[in-house]
Amino acid sequence: MYAIFRQANWKVEVLQKGLSEKGEAVYYIFMPANEQVIEDIITKDKNSAWLRDTLTQLQHL
Numbered sequence: 906m907y908a909i910f911r912q913a914n915w916k917v918e919v920l921q922k923g924l925s926e927k928g929e930a931v932y933y934i935f936m937p938a939n940e941q942v943i944e945d946i947i948t949k950d951k952n953s954a955w956l957r958d959t960l961t962q963l964q965h966l
Contacts, residue, residue: 910936915946916936916942918935921933943956
């Protein structure tokens, strides 16, 4: 998931890194997000119609 967040240009900060029982990397991250950050990501990504729809639905909750 950490790689996905980085590729999506989310501003993530790794607070701690460790290993699972299976020896896989586990990241404890901080992800600040607000509507402006999300709007910036949507604007930069031409294939983000689904994200805009999701944001609209969340705003109505």
